[in-house]
Amino acid sequence: MRIVSFECEGANHIGIKVGDEVIDINLVAKDLPQDLLSLLQSNLDIQQELNALIEYASQSAKRLSKDLRFTPLIQRPPKIICIGRNYVAHAVEGGVEPPTYPEIFMRVSESLIGHNEPIIRPKCSDKLDYEGEIAAVIGKKARHVKEQDGLDYIAGYALFNDATIRDYQRKSSQWTIGKNFDGTGAFGPEFVTADELPAGMHGVQLQTRLNGELMQNASTADFIFPMAKLIEILSECMTLLPGDIIITGTPAGVGYVRKPPVFMKPGDVVEVEAKGLGILRNTIKDE
Incomplete structure (x- = not known):
């Protein structure tokens, strides 16, 4: 569906x-x-x-x-939970060891936009970076769930672009401010029920293209914390509710580590694609 x-x-x-x-x-x-x-x-x-x-x-x-x-698949999710550095290669390109516990931060609903809507480069920065990701959507209340049962609580999946203002991400030891500028979280184009997709989205190739050039290309088999494990870890701390979104991490190839760095600018077109979830496409415009 x-x-x-x-x-x-x-x-x-x-x-x-x-x-x-x-x-x-x-x-x-x-x-x-x-x-x-x-x-x-x-x-x-x-x-x-x-x-x-x-x-x-x-x-x-x-x-x-x-x-x-x-429009965003869910306009105001109860929670938007983001996982940082969930691919080994992305952790390494950022100069850190792969984490032994997920790096967790939150997004706010005001940052969300839909498929084909413009991602906004804010007035205060020109360091707007792409991060293609897969979003898991919770379908039923979850608390103290074991890993072997974790996938039972995911209703379906979608694509996400966790576009980030890199210099603001680095202004604090917490990443929150760089991840929550208005109009930077593209969410869509389709919510696809879990029964139509590989279990836990395992082994799915995730790609990000900028103006047609392939920038990120990795398999979810490289997740450090697979979908079911994320449900176990998160539900140990908090009650997950229907409609909660878990943004599961981006692979290697982000713009800020490139030499020279590649940041998105007005007129650019960024696409995130994964088999079974379609293509999430957005242009870039200035605030």
Whole structure:
């Protein structure tokens, strides 16, 4: 099952992607939750409900074209939990040993943007870097979960670009400020349910391209902390809730370590791609 979030007549809608078309849930099933967070938080059997909806809508003319104004898949997640240096090669390129415990920081919802929306380079810095990542979306409440059960709590996955203001990231021993500028967290284009993807997204190739040039290219088999382990570690500390987002780390190849450094500038096009999750595409513009 593939779900997109988009704007229609000034309101946020969600739809089911079937081929190149999107079925607007608002048009064919007004009794269902009308945003992804509410859908995840409901007690509905989402898979069953939406499969029935597809069957009904396949006989209906109430469809939209693929030319949509995308919004973040979840506009205000309960939590956005980010994992730093979760690929060995990325830790090494940054000059540190691979961590023995995840480096965890948080994002705020105001930083989120959708697919095809511009990532914003702020007035105060020209050091805007890309970080292609995979996002795991929590589907049910999780606390003190063991690793062997961790994947049971993930509803699905999406792509994320954890665009970072590098000089602000270094202003503090904590990374938070460099990761939370408005309009820097691209999230989309599709939420794909876990049943359509490899377990834990293991062995999936993740790529980032800048203006068509391949910048990051790595397999999630190189995760230091795989998806299920992250659920165990995080749920030891906090209660994970439906709609929480875990941004699982970026591979080697980021711009600031290159010689000379490569930072994104207005007019650039950045794409993040992983098999099964599509392509998350964003342009860059100045604040």
